[in-house]
Amino acid sequence: MRWIDVASEMEAGHSNGLEVEVAGIALLLRRIDGGIFALSATCPHHAAWLSQGRFGDGRVFCPRHGGVFDLATGRRIAGPFCPDLPVYPVRIVGGRVEVAL
Template sequence: MPEGYEDVCAEQAVVEGGLLGVKVGGEPVVLSRVGGQIYAIGGICTHKPASLEEGTIEGGSVRCPRHGGCFDIRTGEAVRPPATRAVPTYEVKVEGGRVLVGRRAG
């Protein structure tokens, strides 16, 4: 396994258009597969604390279940109010059928 990465789940556990919550370094992170690519973002909404794992995927955005703010799954940027601050993004690698999540990318 590459240094600085954590093995978080099997690749097949991350389904297209779904959300999967994991922990990376003790922090909540949400994984999603969009267009065949797996992405990882911080798992807590920056508007009001709520688990993004319980949200939905709309296009390439994660919609918070609490107030409807949306975050771009690729960049973490807030793309719909009331969210205005980005969530962190994480580096993702897939090796041997396992999803590895690394340090914060942004």
């Protein structure tokens, strides 16, 4: 596992989140309930863009078929059967967001 600088904390904390590509992986950075999370930018079911979904209670709600995923673990909670959502550890260092890949 290595930590990669992906954005400033201010950029990642934007209300709509921030999509970035890191090492060929499309990530969505988003501030939720005071913390910044890094998750796959697309749903593991049929690749809907999760930036267009709803966020709350530590979960993301997919806009296409209603899949629900836990943001801390990526575990699928509800919706169509599919793999869990890839989520990545985040740390803040000197106002920069680093993601572990």
